[in-house]
Amino acid sequence: MPNKYTHDIIVIGAGSGGLTCAIFMQRAGFRVLLIDKAPETFGGDCLNYGCIPSKALLHVANLFHDIDTSSKYSSHDQAHTVDIQKVMDYIKERQAVIRKHENPEYIKTLGIDIAIGNARFSGEHDVIVDGNHYTAKHIVIATGSRPRTLELEGLESIPHYTNESIFSIKRFPKDFVFIGGGPINIELGQAFSRLGSHVTILQTGERILPKEEPEVSVLLQRLLEKEGISIRTGVAVEKIENGQVFVKTPDGSVLKISADAVFVGVGRVPNIDSLALETAGIKLDDHNNLQLDKYLRTTNKAVSAVGDAAGQHMFTHAAELQASVVLRNFFSPFKKKYTAKHMAWTTFTSPEVATFGINKLQLGTEAANYDELIVHLDEDDRAITDDSTEGFLKLYLSKQGLVLGGTMVGPRAGEITSELILMMYEGIKLDAVLSKPFPYPIGSRVIQAAARQYSGKKLQSPFAKRILRLLYH
DSSP states (O other): OOTTOSEEEEEEOOSHHHHHHHHHHHHTTOOEEEEESOGGGTTHHHHHTSHHHHHHHHHHHHHHHHHHHGGGGOSSOOOOOOOHHHHHHHHHHHHHHHHTTSSHHHHHHTTOEEEESOEEEEETTEEEETTEEEEEEEEEEOOOEEEOOOOOBTGGGSOEEOTTTGGGOOSOOSEEEEEOOSHHHHHHHHHHHHHTOEEEEEESSSSSSTTSOHHHHHHHHHHHHHTTOEEEESOEEEEEETTEEEEEOTTSOEEEEEOSEEEEOOOEEESOTTSOGGGGTOOBOTTSSBOOOTTSBOSSTTEEEOGGGGTSOOOHHHHHHHHHHHHHHHHOSSOOOOOOTTOEEEEOSSSEEEEEEOOHHHHOSOGGGOEEEEEEGGGOHHHHHTTOOSOEEEEEEOTTSBEEEEEEEETTHHHHTHHHHHHHHHTOBGGGGGGSOOOTTOTTHHHHHHHHHHHHHHHTSHHHHHHHHHHOO
């Protein structure tokens, strides 16, 4: 390595995107410096405050729900009261298992240099961490994001949480108000409801999960309300006073909702404001996010960004995908553009919501541009046996039968749609699955049903019928 730099690459942030970049570059024989602000934040938001603890919480909450729903098959009813400390202990146990390979000591054993502290740029190729100066040919910003703050009168008068504090909760809320109707609030709201809280979700917009298609929001809201969750949309939270949340409704009236705790989930902000970006020639866009080109490079071409810091899709798997693009472009003479055209995500409610590819709005209003298929789960045998018929699979296909996108509401939707995501990426036509056996009665047979529906539509044309008549022998 030339003596010009202390390292070949510096990665700021030890979350999913940062770890992907750092570990690959080390394995490829490069000298890597990985920086994070504290040992306990290694693993990023996903391990510490996001995906992992929330899914562990959902696991416990769903166990409680299963016990409650099983009572209709039992001759004895038994009440179950949650011990929130035991739940939090379980979450920390699960985190500890994953943390074995996502901590500074382990990363050092891989041959990666570690710096702990607050990083800031001091030049185009220069970073300072608590007084120590480092340089590299390439630098990757992977600093993640934090919850957007909410300025609300009286918020400090009541226990209030974000995703960064909820997994250290000590007292179980009887009346729990969630401000915001995005995926985090919907998942956690359902979890605490199933554990025994009376949950109210307050959404400023017209519907929950506004990034999903309208029928998804409508169905999920109905199912959540069926479980006893109160959902108010189109409202404005005005203040909190004497244990009550004052809410202005669409008709102008004011509701008072009792609360002994509040969860705030109103968006996220990239962690880039303390990096002294201007000293490295890095500019922000009109939304105060990093100004990136189609290759995820900042205005300083030696510095790239991945993950939440890039200010785009804030998912762990998006960070991993972005990291793969940045890594490829370090070595390939043919630069690869980052595209979110095939992005996919899952909201881990019950039932799950899985979405991938492009949606109806992006396809346009002309039905001639695409084919739309819908399979309702009340037609699926596995959904019938599992009493989970409230849901559907919707697909958008090109006129050639290629999967363009879709969404599913149902049990294990995230796993089931993975096959469709692969078909979308690889340009495989939907009717290709007609020659594949789907063991009966697995849930993914809903894909086969969609393919049969599509094939059946093609058979309705007079031309197809004439050809089949000629071939029949």
